[in-house]
Amino acid sequence: xxxxxxxxxxxxxxxxxxxxxxxxxxxxxxxxxxxxxxxxxxxxxxxxxxxxxxxxxxxxxxxxxxxxxxxxxxxxxxxxxxxxxxxxxxxxxxxxxxxxxxxxxxxxxxxxxxxxxxxxxxxxxxxxxxxxxxxxxxxxxxxxxxxxxxxxxxxxxxxxxxxxxxxxxxxxxxxxxxxxxxxxxxxxxxxxxxxxxxxxxxxxxxxxxxxxxxxxxxxxxxxxxxxxxxxxxxxxxxxxxxxxxxxxxxxxxxxxxxxxxxxxxxxxxxxxxxxxxxxxxxxxxxxxxxxxxxxxxxxxxxxxxxxxxxxxxxxxxxxxxxxxxxxxxxxxxxxxxxxxxxxxxxxxxxxxxxxxxxxxxxxxxxxxxxxx
Numbered sequence: 001x002x003x004x005x006x007x008x009x010x011x012x013x014x015x016x017x018x019x020x021x022x023x024x025x026x027x028x029x030x031x032x033x034x035x036x037x038x039x040x041x042x043x044x045x046x047x048x049x050x051x052x053x054x055x056x057x058x059x060x061x062x063x064x065x066x067x068x069x070x071x072x073x074x075x076x077x078x079x080x081x082x083x084x085x086x087x088x089x090x091x092x093x094x095x096x097x098x099x100x101x102x103x104x105x106x107x108x109x110x111x112x113x114x115x116x117x118x119x120x121x122x123x124x125x126x127x128x129x130x131x132x133x134x135x136x137x138x139x140x141x142x143x144x145x146x147x148x149x150x151x152x153x154x155x156x157x158x159x160x161x162x163x164x165x166x167x168x169x170x171x172x173x174x175x176x177x178x179x180x181x182x183x184x185x186x187x188x189x190x191x192x193x194x195x196x197x198x199x200x201x202x203x204x205x206x207x208x209x210x211x212x213x214x215x216x217x218x219x220x221x222x223x224x225x226x227x228x229x230x231x232x233x234x235x236x237x238x239x240x241x242x243x244x245x246x247x248x249x250x251x252x253x254x255x256x257x258x259x260x261x262x263x264x265x266x267x268x269x270x271x272x273x274x275x276x277x278x279x280x281x282x283x284x285x286x287x288x289x290x291x292x293x294x295x296x297x298x299x300x301x302x303x304x305x306x307x308x309x310x311x312x313x314x315x316x317x318x319x320x321x322x323x324x325x326x327x328x329x330x331x332x333x334x335x336x337x338x339x340x341x342x343x344x345x346x347x348x349x350x351x352x353x354x355x356x357x358x359x360x361x362x363x364x365x366x367x368x369x370x371x372x
Contacts, residue, residue, distance in 0.1 A: 026277040029061055030090065032267070033083035035076060036068045037096035037224075038199060044225035044244040045198075048261040049095045049119070051245065055264020062271050065089055072098030080107045084114055091115040091274050093267070097122075108132045115280050117270065121357060123287050130281040135266055138292030138351050140176035141322050142259030142300045143220075144329050145315050146241040147180025149256045149303070150218040151188050152311035153239055154181075159190045160211035162221040162229055164198045166370040168359040170222045173259075175363045176329050177220060177241075182365050184314050191216060192368030199224040208232040218256070230255070239306060246301045257315070258301035265296040292351060293322040330356065335364040 032053075040050035046068065057064045065087045067079050076099050083089040084107075092114060094104055100122045108116045108129040116132045123134035150159050159181055163170050178190040191214070193207040205228045208219060212232070219233045220241040227250060233240035234251035242248070242258025270285070278284035291297035300319065303312055321327035328350055332343030342361060343349065349356050360370060 027090070027275050029063065030271050030274050031063045031065060031088045032056065032271065032274075033065045033080070033087065033089035033092040034067075035070050035079055035083075035092070035094045035096070035099065036066070037072060037098070038069060040066070040068045042225035043227045043230065043242075043247045043250060044223070046095075046224070047245045049093070049263055052261070052263025052267045056267035056271050058264075059268065059271060061275065070096075072096055072103075074103070076103045077107055080104075080116075084111060089114070091117065091270065093117050093119070095119045104132060105129065112281070115274070115285070117280075121288075125287065131279070133280045133285060133287045133289070135270075135289040137261060137266070137297035138290065139259050139261065139298045140172045140329060141292045141327075141351075142298045143173045143243075144176040144180035145300050145318050145322075146220060146257050146259055147177040147182075148184055148315045148318055149307055149311045150177070150220065150239070150241055151181030151183070151185035152308065152314065153256055153306060154185065154188060154218045156215050156217045157185065157188050158214070158216045159188060160208075160216035160219045161190050161192045161366075162204055162207045162211070162219065162223060163192060163194050164223050165196065166194055168357055171359045171362060171370065172356060173222050173243075174366060175359070175361075178363050178365045179329055180318070183318075184311075188365065190366050192362070192366055194368075195223065201225075201228045204228050205232055209236070212236045212238055220258075242301055248301060248304060251304075253304075254306065255301070255304040256307055256311075257303055260299050260301055262296055262299045266291075290352065293319060294325065336361045337364050337366045337368075339364075 034053045036046040038046040040046055053064045053066055056062050065083050070076050070079050080092055097120050100118050104116050104118055108131050112131055118134050121136055161174050174192055181188045195203040208229050218239040221229045221243055226243050226247055230240050230247045230250040234254050239254045239256050240251050241256050248255040273285050328348045331348035333345045334343040336342050
């Protein structure tokens with residue numbers, strides 16, 4: 001999760017530190033810095049954040065400063081310093097998981113008046129600087145919807161998932177995709193291949209080809225950039241669901257739908273709070289912000305040309321339940337893929353349940369192991 005781990009508006013989950021620090025004065029102009037670990041046109045994680053930067057800059061009083069392809073080394077510290085000193089940024093969004101410790105933590109201590117907001121779930125109250133916060137989205141909701149579409153459109157019943165690492169957020173998406181597919185196609189299976197890292201295009205291409213050769217006819221993924229997976233699926237004539245950003249241009253025939261971030265919504269919320277003089281240190285900006293489809297933090301890609309009416313009907317019904325708060329992805333009876341019980345009948349894990357952020361299991365229907 002490079003990534004990868006309510007809202008003040010929607011209140012799914014929001015916690016902040018209440019201190020006696022004074023509220024800052026309102027700002028006429030807000031300069032926001034955005035730092036990406038990869039290119040802005042990767043059809044993935046970095047592009048989604050760049051689109052968020054572009055979205056918030058539609059506010060006439062917001063100036064966005066960007067730098068792409070910044071490694072998770074001391075290089076990001078230099079980038080943050082430059083944005084603060086040279087560009088006048090008062091709030092910085094270093095978006096990659098590995099930027100947090102030690103880089104964000106070090107700069108935050110050196111710059112107590114600057115607000116550092118990290119995409120992930122790393123902030124711990126009482127442990128980390130008060131001018132550091134964390135935001136993330138329940139993208140597994142959109143992944144579940146994509147699973148419904150995939151479950152309808154597969155002919156072989158064999159779906160494939162290419163993932164970076166078996167960490168909780170990734171496992172959560174694999175499981176959500178599987179549960180979505182099996183809600184409409186109970187015999188569907190999802191074969192998982194872990195590549196070992198967030199961006200290894202050669203391994204991703206090899207994994208895609210291997211799965212297709214084994215009869216998989218719908219692919220999806222959780223890697224930094226789905227680009228090579230989308231292109232391989234299209235070239236081989238199978239279906240694919242995107243992740244992070246809309247990838248339909250890379251697979252015009254086979255793209256079914258996808259799970260997308262809507263960071264422009266999140267960044268606009270933050271910009272408004274900063275403009276109003278609110279701060280993390282004063283507790284007037286929450287230190288932990290989360291949201292899903294209902295809060296507008298995530299969204300589903302438009303349906304591709306191959307998606308039938310039955311798939312659309314079931315997908316839209318699921319979306320409606322997420323929007324009204326009645327949908328629960330992880331509910332009993334729920335078994336793991338080795339036959340053990342995860343949840344008995346009548347019990348469930350709702351989105352903000354801490355157990356989901358510690359997930360170490362794969363649900364029934366997934367072919368693969370967390371030790372892969």
